[in-house]
Amino acid sequence: MQQGAALARLHKASDVCFVAPMRARVARIELLQGHRLAEIVLFREPEDEAVRHDTSGADNEAGLRRLMQTAGFWPWLRRRPFGGMPGADERPAAIFVMATDTSPLAPDPRMAIEGQEEAFGRGLHALTRLTDGPVFVCQQPGPPLFDGVPARGRLRSVDSGPRHPQGAPGLRIHTLFQASIEASVWDLHAEDVAHLGALIATGTLPMSRLVSVGGAALREGRLVRTQPGADLRGLTHRVTKPGPHVVLSGSPLDGHPARWLAPRHRQVTVLPGVKKGPQRHWLIGALTRSAAPKPVIPNAAIDQAFANALPAVAFVRALMSGDEETAMKMGLLSLLEEDVALADYVLGGEMHLAAALRAMLDRVRSEFAE
């Protein structure tokens, strides 16, 4: 396969492709039950050769959509409510470009797009063709990341605070332009926007991304440019401390143990393996564990965990009691698992808020959206 050649297509929308991130040979294809695709493993081939896509239609919306879908850019977009890749002909009410990433150990998006300012500006203007609503560029306070005349005032630069979760996409969307079932909102990373600009200019989608490798089980952290789906063992080779450890794709808060870098992740975290303590007596276990999770006590930490953007305790209570209507009024549809990860961490990991949020979103989708 050449770099950028389609590896797989969606069954119901054949324009939407998943492409090879490098010139490679297909090593293995794994299917789940019902022939659902689980993973395609590639071996890298030596020469670099990339597919050039036809960019002649990128000036209009239909052509741009087609280019983004056939070049493999579409899976880098994420929609809210409910998360995941947007539908092939979905039109968002607003688009958020995240040029800030406040999650712990995250790479600085400004550094990621350094030297690609022109492509970034081109990508931003292309995004304004996909929506009638605003395109927000969320960044840390500083000089604006794009220049030129904003497209009819729809391109807006907004500053966010430096502490997590002030730059979390869900909370920015909740504050600035909340998503709803009728009006979806997309978000994508600033580096991907620069790549979109490069794709429109050259016809080739750059596949590198700035990824930070960090965590307590490493001798030293590092920043690398690698591809989506990179082998995490390769990225952490020779810098891991001896002893048991867990390699996560994603941040320490919301990452999951993985072998490959997940599609939208820009962080690899290596944490020391947790040793299991001595087992508690069965009677103590029976008496103390049956009432889990323990109730949430309102305190300043949980308010801060949602950056004071929503009534935190009331929202957590609605989430844990399965009160969908209240949670939707409070902004459930703008949020995804990563936005409640900090609250989950702060509360000691007992509440499993991310799982509760996902279960509630799935229920809302089946009840209201389908």
Next chain:
Amino acid sequence: MTRGIWTRETVVLMLLASYLPLTLFWLWFGGVEALLRLGFVALVLAFWNLVFLLARAQPISLAFLITALAVAMLAPEGLGVLRLALAISFGAVMGELVFGGWGRNVVNPAVVTLSFLGFGFPGFPWPELAAPVTWAAIPAALIGVATGSMSLGVVASAAIVAVGAVATGALPPTVAPVAGIVLVLLVADPVTSATTLFGRWLNGALYASLVTLFAGGWHGAAPVQVAVAAALLTSLAAPLLDEMALGIWYEQRRRRHGRN
């Protein structure tokens, strides 16, 4: 993978740390008698917590020590063991344990206990707290707010309204210090006070207003009785205040985004 620390027991430990100056001053002035009273109240509460641990598998929380401190400090004097044990049992069981333990209760168990004693045995004199003990409420509030276990809104709004009321002469200076102790021990309790930002400011202001109202209109009532009655009504009103604050917040968002 990694875990934060703000579980229920951490909040309890922070609250206990903030009550430490208050407890030390009160024990210093109360002597052995105060210590025995605190020990007895804690013992009764520990018994009921143990019963609910064994019967309902409700994990014990150290929060019963806070309840014990509040009851021991503020309960009427000369009640005798039986009456006190009866009131504590009623307060702890009906105010807290039947709801599922600390964190799920609607009213503070100490407030229920003290109100029960006030209504049930009105002949017994309410305690008078020494001036240094009442001053110790200030460091308690500062530590509580600094550690995030008490809300700034509740404490600050109550203080502002109380200062205004004292300055205008509406709140007698004898009631204000005791009201401060009750504010720290009972009203600022994170579980039974309001949970929204604006609701907390309303909560503190309502408490101080009720104390002012009762102090002016309730003749013959002791300062502690006035403050406890205000605390009871405030904690009952807390969900309503939250609902009001949420209503305002929904309306603001609807105006800004044009939809809910």
